[in-house]
Amino acid sequence: MNDDDIEVAADLLWDAAGSGKAIAPLRDRFTDMSATDAYAVQEYNTRRRLAEGGKLVGRKIGLTARTVQQQLGVDQPDYGMLFADMAVADGEQVVWSTLMQPKVEAEVALVMDRDLPEPGITMAQLIRAVAFALPAVEIVGSRVQNWSIGFVDTVADNASSSAFVLGNTPVPLARLDLRLLGMVMERRGEQVSLGAGAACLGNPLNAALWLANRMAALGRGLAAGDIVLTGALGPMVAAHPGDIFEARLQGLGSVRAVFEEQKQ
Numbered sequence: 001m002n003d004d005d006i007e008v009a010a011d012l013l014w015d016a017a018g019s020g021k022a023i024a025p026l027r028d029r030f031t032d033m034s035a036t037d038a039y040a041v042q043e044y045n046t047r048r049r050l051a052e053g054g055k056l057v058g059r060k061i062g063l064t065a066r067t068v069q070q071q072l073g074v075d076q077p078d079y080g081m082l083f084a085d086m087a088v089a090d091g092e093q094v095v096w097s098t099l100m101q102p103k104v105e106a107e108v109a110l111v112m113d114r115d116l117p118e119p120g121i122t123m124a125q126l127i128r129a130v131a132f133a134l135p136a137v138e139i140v141g142s143r144v145q146n147w148s149i150g151f152v153d154t155v156a157d158n159a160s161s162s163a164f165v166l167g168n169t170p171v172p173l174a175r176l177d178l179r180l181l182g183m184v185m186e187r188r189g190e191q192v193s194l195g196a197g198a199a200c201l202g203n204p205l206n207a208a209l210w211l212a213n214r215m216a217a218l219g220r221g222l223a224a225g226d227i228v229l230t231g232a233l234g235p236m237v238a239a240h241p242g243d244i245f246e247a248r249l250q251g252l253g254s255v256r257a258v259f260e261e262q263k264q
Helices: 003-019 035-051 066-072 123-129 151-156 204-217
Strands: 056-062 078-083 087-089 103-112 130-140 161-166 182-187 190-196 227-232 244-249 253-259
Touching: 003 035, 003 151, 035 078, 035 151, 056 204, 078 151, 078 161, 078 204, 103 182, 103 190, 103 204, 103 244, 123 130, 123 204, 130 227, 130 244, 130 253, 161 227, 161 253, 204 227
Parallel strands: 056 227, 087 161
Antiparallel strands: 056 078, 103 130, 103 227, 130 161, 182 190, 182 244, 244 253
């Protein structure tokens, strides 16, 4: 793809987000789109959002389940940007009109205490750089019709991000075994998703280490205060107006995502 194609693809996603009207998969229109191209599209819209006053507060990691990677024909996760206006407080209503085809997934969030600007980061360095962990619900969404996504579609679409909810009880890593951490998510008391830390690349810290080195190599290393959503611990669940989801993560407490009723 040339620069003009990158801009056109970015505009399609930008306009879809603004209008609430999903588009056909980008891979159908740009048949030669590579992963590098898709990240260039994501970066184009990231810069546009920053230019309009958006504040970058962290990163999200997607495609951390091996089964999903196999489905999309890739052997690594992907990443997207987290902006301040994507954050929703625990129990605060999520405005339905801001979402497109929303689904929810329970995750471990890490909050950074130190900068990690240089590549070659080790697991020990990562652990020392993390201030604490929090329970999180990520609200994913897609600007692509019917979630008909391939790898390049989701990457270009900021890793299919929409919003996120963080819990309020920070826990240091020394008190957690993230690999064996269990998760259950309920919708109004009915269990809808079950999982564990091992489902996220074997350990959420593995996903975070991959991200830290990838970001450092790109010159946009993780910084103190950044939020890292490490990836789903169990299956995604479609959300509907009025839904209330509560995710409970062993040792981390709980977090709720509350969706507003759809206005008539």
